Amino acid sequence: MTDIEERIDALTQRVNETMVARSKTVIVAFLLVSVVFIGGMSAVETETDATEGFIDDLPEQEALEAINEEFEDPFEADEESTQLIHVGNDVLTRGELLNMLRVLERTDNRETLRYDSANGPATIVAQTLDPSAESPEEMKRAVERASDSEIRSAVRQANENPQFSALLSDDFNENEASASASITVVTHDVPQGFDSDDLSGVQTTIDDFGSDEPGDIRAFGGGIINDEFGEIIGDSLAIVMPVVLVLLFGFLAFAYRDPIDMALGLFTLLLTLIWTFGFLGFSGIPFDQQLIAVPVLLLAVGIDFGIHIVNRYREETVKGIDAVPAMRIAANQLVIAFIIVTVTAVFGFGANVVSDLEPIRNLGIASAVGIVFTLLLFGVFLPALKLEVDRLRDRFGVPEFGSTPIASEESALGRLLAVSAKLGRRAPVVFVVALLVVGGGLGAYGAGVDTTFDNEDFLPPEEEAWYVGYIPEPFAPGEYTVTETINLLEDRFEANQEETITIFVEGSFEQDHALEALTAPDDDPPSSLAVGPGGQADTTSIVTVIESQTEADEEFAALVERNDRSGNGIPDRNLDRIYDELLASDAGSQAERYLTDDRRGAQVEYVVDSSAEQEEIAADGAEHAESFRFGAIATGEIIIFDVVSDLIFESAIQALILAVVLTGIFLVISYAILEGRPWLGVVNVFPILIAIAMLIGTMRYLDMPLNALTATILSIGIGLGIAYSVHITARFIDEYNENGDTYESLQTTLSGTGGALTGSMLTTSLGTGALALAITPVLGDFGFLIATSVFLSFLAAIVALPPALFLWDRYANGATVG
Structure with a gap:
């Protein structure tokens, strides 16, 4: 053992000894820190504008803002507008025109909405009937006094105004004076710095009609969209987290088979979330749709750590070893693996900080810090808590409901997991080459995956998923209209919908x-x-x-x-x-x-x-x-969104490369220092590269693009998936150091640690996969891909790592494999 190895071993043993010998002090210290973080949770802010963070600071966005400022009088009040979309059999009848004018009248009467003017078919017809009518009330009287024939005549006359037909649906019939939909633009006279969210009250004005309810009129504008963005975050959490908890209870019950141990694991998971959200509050990072993924990721890693520490502890206690020495053995063996997993997870999650897009950077920061918290809580707090609780159980005679490890060499699961060691032993070269060919092919195929960025990624689909109708209160989501309205505008106003870009020319x-x-x-x-x-x-x-x-x-x-x-x-x-x-x-x-x-x-x-x-x-x-x-620059929403799409792709590739390089270097150095076997670091990276290649190939095959959230999946897949390889390698090294036989060591490792990994994979993949139930497509896709990534990483570690370890033993130690 080298001097560095001795120092690291001495340091870890001191930490573990403190945890075991002074467990009560450790518990109190962690609880006090938790109280501090609870205070930080109250400062967490929610970001309701889903796209703002992505476009801020982009040169194209700054150019657009400069154009808007350049062509705007700085001494005039800002203008905000709301569109009122009116849908019916015929929105140009006398009754439907009056319905729209009543909405405008009530909007005008609400001072908080700062009504300034309105322009739509109803106002144009009313002013055709009475040119002196200016307020909504006067326009309403003009229409009330008119007969149906006068209304039809006014519609035909109003059609001479090009704006009139532009505000009507494509099916507008001039001869019959009918149309199935219309748009009325309400302008609000607001002071500078006014928040468009305050204008969401227009929809409330429509909804407040009671018995005098108008036809299908809906408000549409920045305030409405931001309102729904904000509601989506809360509703998604309300749907996803209970499902995650139910799945956690079910699979943790299988993994722990003891209600008290399961309660300890869940309590530690709760503290992990408290610490992470407290950090968000103290750091000023806003909570947006992207960060909904963070608690799910932390639960995934926390579950993995919790199952491993309890399972390894039980492997010693079933041998008759007392609690304290059993925990000392478990902690000493697992602490290095936990540290390696944590550092590689930080590399994987934190690699997203290189992104030029702020929400992706925030996701990288929050998840990386959260993983460090997970290490501290599950690596130090949970073992100390487990010891104290077991002492209390012994004192009061509380029985253990399940104290055996998940799998053993004699169990059916253990024998199944060890099959790969038998197969890998026979033809390791063939297995490794085949995996490289398959992985390389899938990676090349997946390189053609699409990249997208669009407002609709963050909005719920028009048609609710089948399961939404079965969600009970208070978890049931609210009613969302923005996507339906967008689709309606595209369908019925196609002839009037023109996409544009702007070129700003200086000279x-x-x-x-x-x-x-x-x-x-x-x-x-x-x-x-x-x-x-x-x-x-x-x-x-x-x-x-x-x-x-x-x-x-x-x-x-x-x-x-x-x-x-x-x-x-x-x-x-x-x-x-x-x-x-x-x-x-x-x-x-x-x-x-x-x-x-x-x-x-x-x-x-x-x-x-x-x-x-x-x-x-x-x-x-x-x-x-x-x-x-002259000098010129092109800008506009289309161009800005395209720039964001390019940056999303660049972020995904940069984060992936950074995560792989840092992880590889760290593992090579770690195994060189700890074991004097640097090539084990390369062997560790091999399965996760195969898993990521399979993941990107799956994304392209299922037509799931890289978007604002799934762009992080590649590096996050490294951070989550490397844990399976690290845990197997760490246990393998311990067994190999004792018996020097690769096959026997793999048999013991796959049947013992493999069982814990199986439980971890099931809980993690199903827990993170619950995000697929989120309301927005971007979160649903992310949840599915995280679950897929976890499963593929587990599969690659079980299947690809054994033949790679046999080859390592052959070429590093000159062993004969066959």
């Missing part, structure tokens, strides 16, 4: 050639932007505002003509005069949307091909921006 727009330079690239745009006549771009800019005003104002048209030397309708001299006249006209407010006050910046909005892929649109937008004579 001196008073130069004679400025407007010509602004439009020149649009004659030959990339394919996804070539949606206009003749393959040109369909744009809205300061140029189109000038063209519109030219058609509406003869005097302005003459001014443009005099300053259009090329004769193409775009002025190319005296632009400062053109802008002055334009800004002073009725089109002035619209011109301010597309040209900055200092006339050194302009934005151009491009309609894009709705059938094009997000990645194609983003690439074409960036390419088109480079074609401008």
Whole structure:
């Protein structure tokens, strides 16, 4: 034994001796720390905007925010809006128009909603009937006084306004004056810094009609969406955690077979969650949808540690060894394995801190810190607590309900788990090569997995899952409408739904050639932007505002003509005069949307091909921006979401590589120092690489993309899965050091420690798999993939590790295998 090995062994023995000899002091100390963390839990904040953390600090998002600020009067109040979606057989009947106007009237009467104005078919028809009607109450009176024939006539007349048909569904019939859906945009006059969440009361206004309930009118806007995001977090936890607890009770009952031992394990799991949530509160990390996965991950690792410590302790007590020396033996043997598992889990979970996306970084930090807490609580607190409770049981004569380990060499499970040792002994080279070929093939296939980022990933599906209707109160989720509304808008307003991107162009727009330079690239745009006549771009800019005003104002048209030397309708001299006249006209407010006050910046909005892929649109937008004579940058939601998708993929690959490299280096160094056998570190990594290759292949086969949460699955799979290989290797080394025989050591290891791993795998995979019951798709997919990852890691450790250990013994020690 080297000097370093002696020091490490002495340190671990001192810690274990303190835990065993001063167990009461250890228990009190941990409980006091728990009280401190309980205080931190009250400071935990919930993040309801699911996408904000992903897009913050992105250059494209900053460009979009700069554009919004540039084309906004800083002295004016902010504007917030809410869409009212009205659905029915015919929303243009007198009764349905009145229903919408009653909603607007009640919205106007609620001061907290800061109603400013509304624009929709009902208001346009009402003002067609009575041009002097301004308030919702006056508009309602105008419609109440009108006959059905007058209403139909007003609808036909209102159709002359292009905005009218744009606010009606695609099935609008001008002749019959009917449509199945409409949109009314309510504008709220709010102060700067006003939170859009406060406008979610519009839906309450609709719901408060009571017996005077209108047709199907629903509110839709930022406040409504954020409200549902917040409710989804609470409802998902309310559904998932009870299921997790029920599964834990069932499988921990199988693993422990003793209610008192099971209670000790559950209590330690509770403290783990308290410590982790207390840390979130003290650190200021907000709790969002991504972090719902953290308590489930910690339960997974905690279960593993708890089962191992109790199972190993029982292996000694069934031999007749007293409690204290039995716990001393168990702790001494497991502490190194626990530390190795914890460090590798920290590498796996914590590797996500390299991400450029804040929510993924937060998930990495929270889970890594939580794993350290898990080590302390299950590696020190639980053994001390177990000893004290067993002393009390002996003192009061409380019987043990189950004190044998999960499996042994004589049990059916033990014999089944040891089969891989027999097979691996016969042809280890063939097994290892076959596994490498299969793993390499699956990894190559899985490299083509898709990457996505979309608001709808965080929202519940329109159709509730079958099990939701069976969930009793108070766990039953609320009613969600946002996804249904989004789908309704896409289905019924398809003709009016245009996807756009924005290019912000910077330069001196008073130069004679400025407007010509602004439009020149649009004659030959990339394919996804070539949606206009003749393959040109369909744009809205300061140029189109000038063209519109030219058609509406003869005097302005003459001014443009005099300053259009090329004769193409775009002025190319005296632009400062053109802008002055334009800004002073009725089109002035619209011109301010597309040209900055200092006339050194302009934005151009491009309609894009709705059938094009997000990645194609983003690439074409960036390419088109480079074609401008002035400096330009493309932005907009499509481009920002594409950038996030790319970062998600980069984060997944970077975290995976970092986790594998750090884990491999750590294991090689650890086994070199502890055992003088560095190649055991490489052997340990082999099964988890096979498992991750199988996982990524499974994702592609099942068409499950890398998204805001599943992007972390690869590195987290390393962190969770390596534990199975480490525990088997640690037990194998202990047995091998005693008897020097690889086969016999593997037989004992797989039947003993393998039994504990089986119990851990079942509880972990089913516990984490409960996330599949979460309301949102992103959490459901994550839960399924975590459960799959755990199972594949267990399978790889049982199947792939034995032949790899036989090869290690052959080439490292010159053993004969056969």
